[in-house]
Amino acid sequence: MKKLLGFLLPTITALMIVILVVFVYYPWVGEVFASRVKITEKKDNLTILQAKAQVLQDLDEKQVENYLLELELLVPSQPLPGYLLSTLEDDANLSGIIIKDLQYASTAVQKEKVVLGFLIEGDIEQQKYFLELLKKDAPLMEVSKVDLLKDQAEGALFTNSVLLSSPIQSIPESLSAIETPIEGLSTKDQDLLKKIRDFELLELGGEETKVQTEKPQGKADLFTL
């Protein structure tokens, strides 16, 4: 018995090794490795988020709002038939052409665009001017198809069958995941934004009406002369 007691310490040490390996080292090492993987992922994530947050912080919200308002006039979020037709009417009046067979129905709204077909009648110069005016119109209008039919009876007059399409771009209903990177306004975007002013936009607001804050006041003391 005394002999066996002499091996008590090595036995305890051996048991301790087993216990430590099974219950401490193995879970801890596993935890450290798992954390390392998570840290690498989080670092990547953080880089993306920091870049995104920086882009958003560098933007002037008021300016972006103004850009959006101006772009809304060029590329509306929903069909604006009244606005579209009145623009065409103005162009026709300015160029002197006659618009015929123009009808707007709900069927005109197709995949992210309003499609309008009509006839225009006028001489070459008038038609060229009309097309030139379309180029600068807001909302945007693309001539997607033209049938030029010379009116033999009228000599110099042409009847042109035009198919116009005006793009629509709806406002996004939901945003992508928070980790999805975004880009700020690039130089190309800035150049395009400068071109917005080339189009005939409606006046946006104008001078703000000043609210009269000072009320008319009478005498401080009514009983003095």
Add this chain to the structure above:
Amino acid sequence: MRQWTQLKRTTNLSSVAISVILLIVTLALFLVRQNVLADESDLEEKVNQQRQIITQKKSLEGKLLSVKEKLQVLAAHIELSVNQREILADIFDLESENYHITKAVINEERLVEIEGEASDYQNIADFLLQLKQKDKYIDFRVKEISWDADSQSIDYKLKFTLKQ
């Protein structure tokens, strides 16, 4: 007996040494683990901070996204409309006494078809040459040319595509 005592002593000493090493290893592993966990927690906090900033600017992100989408439409429009209007202007400019254009079609696939009348073949050749000089039309094809004896004119049908 002496050997037995020697063995016992060596074993006990080894056990003590192993215990000390185990203690050091455990301590080191504990420190490494704490350090890694602290790093992870620190990163988590930073990620949450950035998420919070982005969430606060959600409305701005939506506006920016919308601006970018609309700008893409605008860019496509500017690029396309230049070519379409150029060709319309070209067709109108080419109309003359020598080659009357009776019909011109520009379809959505950017294919242009012109029909007209000319007094002789030389005029049609001139007309084609002028179009080629514009350097924006490709794939010329004369679809049809016919001579009308009554009107002393040649009817022509041309087909070509716009350069991309």
